[in-house]
Amino acid sequence: MTTHPAGPAGAASLLETLGPGQYLTGVHKDWHAIAPDALEFAATMSNQVLIVPAECGDLVRLAGKHGAYARDQVPVTYRPCPPCAWAVAVATGTVDREIALISPDEAESAALARLGLDPLMSAALCRAVLAAAGDPSDPEVLRQLAAITRHRPGLAVAEECAERSCGHQPCAYPDSRPVCWACSLLSGDEAGEWAGTLMEECTVPAPCGVLHALAVHYKLAAAISR
Numbered sequence: 605m606t607t608h609p610a611g612p613a614g615a616a617s618l619l620e621t622l623g624p625g626q627y628l629t630g631v632h633k634d635w636h637a638i639a640p641d642a643l644e645f646a647a648t649m650s651n652q653v654l655i656v657p658a659e660c661g662d663l664v665r666l667a668g669k670h671g672a673y674a675r676d677q678v679p680v681t682y683r684p685c686p687p688c689a690w691a692v693a694v695a696t697g698t699v700d701r702e703i704a705l706i707s708p709d710e711a712e713s714a715a716l717a718r719l720g721l722d723p724l725m726s727a728a729l730c731r732a733v734l735a736a737a738g739d740p741s742d743p744e745v746l747r748q749l750a751a752i753t754r755h756r757p758g759l760a761v762a763e764e765c766a767e768r769s770c771g772h773q774p775c776a777y778p779d780s781r782p783v784c785w786a787c788s789l790l791s792g793d794e795a796g797e798w799a800g801t802l803m804e805e806c807t808v809p810a811p812c813g814v815l816h817a818l819a820v821h822y823k824l825a826a827a828i829s830r
């Protein structure tokens with residue numbers, strides 16, 4: 605990690621370190637991708653922070669110290685912005701990597717399958733959207749891919765399992781349930797250390813209506829039926 609001066613001068617020196625086809629890292633709740641030419645539209649705050657439009661259209665803070673946007677590394681992997689991730693994947697020919705990154709790991713796949721869900725359903729839907737797309741970089745195509753990322757089946761697991769203090773050897777997530785994290789309501793800061801947990805008042809089972817509508821449109825409904 606190299607250090608750059610703050611403000612527009614820092615952004616200019618940061619650009620010189622970018623290779624062809626690379627993006628800069630931005631942050632605003634999620635981690636975003638910023639195209640080099642978006643810096644033309646940057647606004648400089650009084651503290652020298654640059655506010656720049658990201659690939660998704662949101663105005664985000666240039667996270668200069670993180671340099672180039674690296675989709676498969678921290679900090680981006682903490683909370684990648686789905687429309688930015690797909691814009692980069694399509695523009696850089698890395699859709700297979702993006703599909704792998706949004707797919708459940710081995711233990712999650714096994715748990716989803718046990719609960720009657722096809723763990724490959726989001727991957728299959730992404731491929732169907734891409735196969736039907738004329739130009740995959742069209743905004744309506746990226747919007748659908750981002751929706752699949754957001755609404756893909758998630759696994760709500762017991763706290764001990766999530767923290768790997770459950771003692772299961774190996775942990776196969778017993779007592780887990782399939783949920784849509786995007787459709788469900790999550791607790792906020794008022795919940796203190798429990799912020800970000802599912803609210804019982806509105807926990808939406810996966811696959812949700814958004815995933816179902818896309819699956820029906822792309823004639824994959826059989827693959828996602830419960």
Ligand SMILES: [Zn+2]
Nearest residue numbers: 636660685688
């Ligand atoms: Zn974004």
Ligand SMILES: [Zn+2]
Nearest residue numbers: 755784787812
């Ligand atoms: Zn949903």
Ligand SMILES: [Zn+2]
Nearest residue numbers: 765770772775
């Ligand atoms: Zn466990």
